[in-house]
């Protein structure tokens with residue numbers, strides 16, 4: 001087995017399984033899950049992600065509802081749209097693309113989404129359920145990372161895991177998931193003393209700091225499993241734009257037992273898990289056990 005973890009291939013497999021499940025829902029229960037994605041403004045990167053999400057949603061057989069609002073949209077208008085989507089029975093999942101324009105308080109918007117439709121898992125109710133072992137919708141990126149880890153390593157019980165980054169979107173839920181698998185979890189961040197030393201102790205290292213290639217080869221213990229959540233657009237030595245992670249891949253790959261590339265690692269998993277969360281949300285809303 002190569003030491004490169006192919007997230008793109010894993011995501012494709014997951015989408016195939018979802019497509020089968022969705023066909024079954026349609027046949028047996030007479031509905032297809034629906035995902036609404038809301039994009040406010042013109043951020044070029046966000047537009048690409050939203051287009052990919054909509055395309056993959058349709059490919060697995062679900063309904064996609066895209067809402068594009070101008071960058072000048074008032075918070076009250078966005079909240080009114082969220083309310084309509086909360087009440088719409090054909091919408092099982094709602095995602096409001098982040099970041100939002102400055103006039104809008106993101107937390108106010110996330111808190112307005114019905115927790116049962118919060119397929120990003122960003123609502124405080126879902127964060128609380130994840131932290132207390134309840135039936136949460138779990139944030140897509142960390143859940144995708146966990147799937148890759150379990151696929152590669154099997155049982156994670158007792159392993160020393162270091163999560164680099166403490167965001168509500170990745171770092172904190174990732175730590176909760178690893179704790180749920182009985183790992184010994186350290187959350188390291190910009191104020192951590194001897195960051196390299198902490199990382200070197202990790203059997204599982206998840207990097208989610210948003211700093212291009214910050215994790216160097218000698219931060220990685222021999223044989224460690226490295227999950228790179230970073231997606232940083234930088235200008236390469238040739239003057240062209242390229243995508244790099246939070247890990248210096250070529251260096252780290254020499255030490256790691258297994259490592260995710262960027263692109264083709266965690267990114268594709270994020271979208272596949274979003275689709276899975278939408279199926280999960282739809283089944284719960286219809287009282288169907290999955």
Ligand SMILES: Nc1nc(=O)c2c([nH]1)NC[C@@H]1CN(c3ccc(C(=O)N[C@@H](CCC(=O)O)C(=O)O)cc3)C=[N+]21
Nearest residue numbers: 049095096097098099120231263264265267268270271
């Ligand atoms: N409410 C909300 N939920 C999100 O989940 C969310 C968001 N807002 N805002 C933006 C970020 C970013 N994000 C990505 C999803 C897929 C790839 C992805 O598929 N990346 C590919 C290629 C990307 C490329 O080539 O540009 C890869 O890594 O291989 C990347 C980034 C979801 N986000």
Ligand SMILES: [Mg+2]
Nearest residue numbers: 165166167208
């Ligand atoms: Mg972080």
